[in-house]
Amino acid sequence: MPLVMDGADVARVVQRIAHEILERNKGPASLVLVGIHTRGVPLATRLASIIEGIEGVAVPVGTLGIGLYRDDLAARPRASLSRTAMPLDISGRTVVLVDDVLYTGRTIRAALDALTDLGRPAAIQLAALIDRGHRQIPIRADYVGKNVPTSEDERVTVRLSEIDGEDGVWIDGVR
Amino acid sequence: MKHFLTTDTLSREELDGLLDLSDEFVEVLSRPIPKVPALRGRTVAMLFFEPSTRTRMSFERAAKALSADTMSFSPGTSSLSKGESLKDTALTIKAMGAEALVVRHKATGAPWRIADWTGLPVLNGGDGAHQHPTQALLDALTIRRHFGTLGGLRIAIVGDIRHSRVARSDISAFSTLGAEVTLVGPSTLLPVDLTGWPVVTAEGIDEVLDRDVVYLLRIQTERGGASVLPSLPEYVSRFGMTRERFARMPDHAVVMHPGPMNRGVEIAPEVADHERSLVESQVANGIAVRMAVLFRLLGGEVADA
Numbered sequence: 001m002p003l004v005m006d007g008a009d010v011a012r013v014v015q016r017i018a019h020e021i022l023e024r025n026k027g028p029a030s031l032v033l034v035g036i037h038t039r040g041v042p043l044a045t046r047l048a049s050i051i052e053g054i055e056g057v058a059v060p061v062g063t064l065g066i067g068l069y070r071d072d073l074a075a076r077p078r079a080s081l082s083r084t085a086m087p088l089d090i091s092g093r094t095v096v097l098v099d100d101v102l103y104t105g106r107t108i109r110a111a112l113d114a115l116t117d118l119g120r121p122a123a124i125q126l127a128a129l130i131d132r133g134h135r136q137i138p139i140r141a142d143y144v145g146k147n148v149p150t151s152e153d154e155r156v157t158v159r160l161s162e163i164d165g166e167d168g169v170w171i172d173g174v175r
Numbered sequence: 176m177k178h179f180l181t182t183d184t185l186s187r188e189e190l191d192g193l194l195d196l197s198d199e200f201v202e203v204l205s206r207p208i209p210k211v212p213a214l215r216g217r218t219v220a221m222l223f224f225e226p227s228t229r230t231r232m233s234f235e236r237a238a239k240a241l242s243a244d245t246m247s248f249s250p251g252t253s254s255l256s257k258g259e260s261l262k263d264t265a266l267t268i269k270a271m272g273a274e275a276l277v278v279r280h281k282a283t284g285a286p287w288r289i290a291d292w293t294g295l296p297v298l299n300g301g302d303g304a305h306q307h308p309t310q311a312l313l314d315a316l317t318i319r320r321h322f323g324t325l326g327g328l329r330i331a332i333v334g335d336i337r338h339s340r341v342a343r344s345d346i347s348a349f350s351t352l353g354a355e356v357t358l359v360g361p362s363t364l365l366p367v368d369l370t371g372w373p374v375v376t377a378e379g380i381d382e383v384l385d386r387d388v389v390y391l392l393r394i395q396t397e398r399g400g401a402s403v404l405p406s407l408p409e410y411v412s413r414f415g416m417t418r419e420r421f422a423r424m425p426d427h428a429v430v431m432h433p434g435p436m437n438r439g440v441e442i443a444p445e446v447a448d449h450e451r452s453l454v455e456s457q458v459a460n461g462i463a464v465r466m467a468v469l470f471r472l473l474g475g476e477v478a479d480a
Contacts, residue, residue: 068203068211068241068470084202117208 220273237465311344326353331383334392
């Protein structure tokens with residue numbers, strides 16, 4: 001399974017995205033980082049701690065489970081739903097959605113619906129560790145760790161130490 | 176899970192899974208917009224052949240919080256009064272596009288028959304004195320949210336056990352989840368044969384005031400409950416949760432009631448309104464558990480990706 005990013009690469013791009021978020025938003029005021037389950041959550045937490053290291057300000061981190069917002073409920077395998085938890089009212093704040101892989105865009109569409117039900121953010125931005133292409137709806141990321149062109153039958157695997165015990169990104173070849 | 180008809184056949188793992196899912200929906204119901212699109216475009220029919228306001232409204236609220244459409248059936252104004260059979264009624268409602276049926280009927284087993292006839296997912300909203308599984312689920316959720324677990328808890332169920340579908344469903348759910356269940360009631364209101372029931376019995380309410388939970392059942396005059404009692408004052412003296420008895424319960428203990436309450440009979444008004452009465456939580460949690468069951472039957476449980 002070819003390695004696309006190793007642990008040092010992941011650390012470097014997360015660091016870069018944190019700087020880009022601060023630059024575009026002119027600092028951390030009014031930011032909320034919202035990780036999409038599952039691997040968006042540790043990424044959001046890492047971004048928050050890097051931002052806190054730079055600015056000395058704790059940025060609130062929320063988690064978003066979007067299972068109830070998917071438009072393909074019936075077609076998907078059974079597993080558990082994951083919890084939505086917001087540390088504060090997101091209305092009027094700038095929400096940075098964080099996910100590991102941006103692919104068809106349907107997860108993000110569902111996440112936008114879910115956020116809208118929770119309040120009315122001033123702006124929503126999107127950060128993805130990997131953009132692998134093949135969008136099915138018009139969604140793009142504001143911050144991308146790495147663009148990884150793939151074919152549709154390839155599979156991108158992101159592993160993060162908080163969940164998987166190691167950091168890295170791999171591509172499974174055509175089978 | 177194809178149907179939700181009884182708690183008797185549910186494993187501890189299945190019950191815990193449904194309660195975990197219900198916790199998610201408690202969170203959804205606490206949001207500024209307490210609604211998710213999970214069942215958008217799906218249709219749930221409410222077939223209440225027996226009068227019920229609270230259970231029907233709770234199911235409707237649950238279906239709507241999942242963005243499902245609902246259809247309602249009331250026997251009084253329907254062709255049932257013209258002699259249409261239960262089977263034809265159910266098949267007609269299926270033909271109108273219902274994808275799941277919530278059934279309440281005074282006859283034991285009616286939801287099972289309707290499930291066979293229609294092939295649709297059926298949720299038992301109460302069948303006679305037999306089962307009321309969503310009530311058991313909401314009771315278990317309420318206890319779990321209050322105490323953290325049912326494992327090791329001691330729960331007493333007091334009153335008209337014989338006519339109570341709530342008691343039947345609660346007993347199996349509570350004991351599957353690890354609680355010790357004691358039944359208390361006049362001998363005329365206990366089942367004739369308790370062989371095989373995972374319960375012990377006690378003579379009067381005074382024997383169970385040391386329990387973690389005292390669950391008070393309604394005296395069901397409509398099921399003949401009152402006719403086998405000597406008198407209501409006598410019932411109160413042996414089985415009623417009076418203010419004085421409540422004061423003798425431990426500080427952590429709670430009382431529950433499935434509603435509607437006969438205040439002053441099985442429960443004193445001051446007890447019903449006390450902060451250690453979980454009655455209001457039970458009603459609120461009822462919506463979340465019905466969302467969980469509807470979602471499980473119509474949507475499946477999904478992974479985030």
